[in-house]
Amino acid sequence: MLNIALAQMNIHAGDPRYNVTVMKKNIAQAKEIGCDMIIFPELAIPGYLIGDVWDQQDYIDECVAFGEELRQLSADITIVFGNVACESGRVNLDGHLRKYNAMFVARNKEFLSPHASPYPFYIKTLLPNYREFSDSRYFTSLLEVAQERHIFVEDLFSPIRVDFGNNRHLTIGPLICEDSWDENYPFKPMSFLGKQYSPDMFINISNSPFTLGKTQRRHRLFGQSIKKVHAPTLYVNCTGIQNNGKNIYTFDGSSCTYTKEGNPHFECQPFEEELAFVQYDEISRTFTSPKKTNLPKKETEEIYTSLRYGITSFLSSIGVNKVVIGVSGGIDSAVNAALYAAILPPSQIMLVNMPSCYNSSITKDLAKTLADNIGCLYTVIPVQDSLELTRKQIQTAEVYSGEKKVSHLELTSFIEENIQARDRSSRILAAVAASFGGVFTCNANKAETAVGYATLYGDHAGYLSATADLWKHQMYALAVYLNQNVFHRDVIPKGSIDIVPSAELSASQDIAKGQGDPIIYPYHDYLFASFVENWHRVTPQSILQWYIDGTLEEHIGCSISVHTLFPTAKEFIDDLERWWKLVSGFAVAKRIQSPPILSISRRSFGYDLREAQLKPYYTTKYVSLKEQLLKTKV
Ligand SMILES: Nc1ncnc2c1ncn2[C@@H]1O[C@H](COP(=O)(O)OP(=O)(O)OC[C@H]2O[C@@H]([n+]3cccc(C(=O)O)c3)[C@H](O)[C@@H]2O)[C@@H](O)[C@H]1O
Ligand SMILES: Nc1ncnc2c1ncn2[C@@H]1O[C@H](COP(=O)(O)OP(=O)(O)OP(=O)(O)O)[C@@H](O)[C@H]1O
C-alpha cells in the first residue's frame, strides 16, 4: 500500500523562493503523516507564464539550485516535481541557454532517471505552441533531443522505476501536461509507453490554465487514452493566476486520480490550494481511499467562480484593494460592480455616475439604486460642463499656418460621443481612483471588444477588463446568477437587465425611444464568436456560403433567424461587411492599446489571439459568392 500526496499548490509565477517555501512545508506535512510520495505540478518552482524571464540565466540557476534543495529532502519520501533543467555548453535553436521543461523524481537524495535517458530527469516531449502557450520558444523537447542524437524518440522515452522499500516498487510513466493532450501529434507518449513498457502508473504534472468546459474535455481525452493502456493515472495541476501581459489566466487545479479504466476516482476542489492524500494498492493497482469526484458545474457558475477567483487573486498580486467603477445604469457596469461587491467590502468600492444631457433619468436612477443595493460609496460627477468647455475650446481654437489663420475645428455629434466617454474615464475616473487610493475598471464585454464599439482612451481604459471575455448573452446570464445565487436578492436592478443596451451618448441613442446599440447581440454575439473562437476561425467567405446554404444559424449556433433580421441579401451583406471591417480593422488597433483581459474562453482577445494591424481582407471566393448572390437576389 502506498500513501500519496497530491500537492495542488498555488504557484506564484516569477517567485521561486515563495514556491519552494510552500513545497518544503508540503513535504514536511506529507512526511509527518507517513506519505511515500508527494507530487507537485509542472514548473512548480519557476512558474509557467513568466515571459522572457526564461532568458535570464541567473533566474534559471536559482530555480535549479532550489531543485537541488528539494532533492536533499527526499531521504524518506519520493518527491516528484516540475522544474526547469538546463544543460551547460548547449543552446536552444535560438541560441539561448539550453533549457528543458522537466519532471524530477527524487528518492534517497538522488534524482531517478527514466532508464533509457541520459539525463537525471524526464524531458517534456510535446511542447504546446498555440493560444497562450510558447513552450517551444523557451524549451528543447525530447523529440529534438532524439533528433540531434540521430536516434528515435522511442529510444529515449522510458519509465522511471521507484523503490519505496519493504518490497514495494512502481514503474512510473512520466508525462508533462501537453504530453497527454496528444490528439493531433504523430507521437503519442502515453500510448507508446503503455505498449512498450506497461508501466504500473502514469503521473501527469501540469500547469494547465482554466478554460470553460476544459475539465470535462480532459476527462474524455485522458479517459480514452488511459483505457487503452490500462494504467491508473495521477494528474496534478496548480491553482493561482498567471499572466502574459495582455491576458490573466486562472488555474483551477482540479487535480485528479484516474482508475485504470479511465474514470476519475478522486478530484481536488477546483480553485482551492490543497494538499490531498490518496491511498494506492500496488498489487491490485487500485485506489483504496474513498472516491470523491466533483459534479460538473453549469457554464455561468463556472464563469462566476473563475472571474471571482481571478479578480481576487489579481488585486492581491498588484497590492490593490479599492476599486472605482463608472456606472451608467446599464448592464455591463452593473455586472462589474456586483462582481466586485462579491469580493471587496462595500467601503472599498466607489461607484461614479457621470451624466451628460443625453442620460435619461431612468438610467441615472438605476445607477443610484445599484449603489444603494450594494451599500458602497457613490458619487455623481456630471460631464456636461466639461463637454461644453471642450466643445467651446475646440470650436474657437484658431488654427494657424505660420502667421496665417487657416481654419477652425468642427465637432460632429459623433466626435462629441467620444469626448464624453474619454472625459469619463481618462479625466474623471483616473482622478477619482488616484484620490480614493485604488484603480478603475474597464467593463467591456467581448462583442464590443470584437468590433471596437468603445472609445479609445475612454471606456476602453482601466486596470483590468474582467468581463471582456464574456459575450453579451453571458453578461446577462451572469447578472441573473449574481442576483439569484450570490446575493439572493436583486442587487443588479431588474431595470438594468430589462432596458435596451445603449451608450446614451447622443440624441440618437435615447432609451426612452428604444434606441440602443447598433450591435444585435442575439445574432452578432454568435457571428463574432465564429470569427474568434472557432478553432478553424471563419471569415465572411464561410458565413456567406452558410447563408446561401441556409445553414448559417446552425453553424454559428444562434437561435434567431437571419432572414427576420435582414429581409434581403443586400442588407445581410452590408451588415456582415460593416462588422468584418471593424473586427479585422480598427478594432485591432484598439485592442492593442486596451487593458489586460481575464481569460475564460477557448480564445480570448489579447495575447491568446495574436493580431497584426492589417487591411480587412475579402477572399476571391467571397467576392464571387457576393456577386452571384446580389445578381440573383436583391
Ligand atoms: N489605427 C489607429 N490607431 C490609433 N488611433 C487611431 C487609429 N485610427 C484612428 N485612430 C484615432 O481614433 C479616433 C477614433 O476612435 P474613437 O474615438 O474610439 O471613436 P470611434 O471608434 O470612431 O467610435 C467609437 C464608437 O463607440 C461608441 N461608444 C463609445 C463609448 C461607449 C459606448 C457604449 O456602448 O457605451 C459606445 C461610440 O458611440 C462610437 O460609435 C480617431 O479620431 C483617430 O484619432
Ligand atoms: N453615464 C455614465 N456614468 C458613468 N459611467 C458611464 C456612463 N456612461 C458610460 N459609462 C461607463 O462607460 C462604460 C461603457 O458604457 P456601456 O454603455 O458600454 O456599458 P453599460 O452602460 O454598463 O452597459 P450597456 O452597454 O448595456 O448600456 C460603462 O461600463 C461605464 O463604466
Ligand SMILES: NC(=O)CC[C@H](N)C(=O)O
Ligand atoms: N502546460 C501545458 O502543456 C498546457 C497545455 C495543455 N494542453 C493545456 O491546455 O492544459
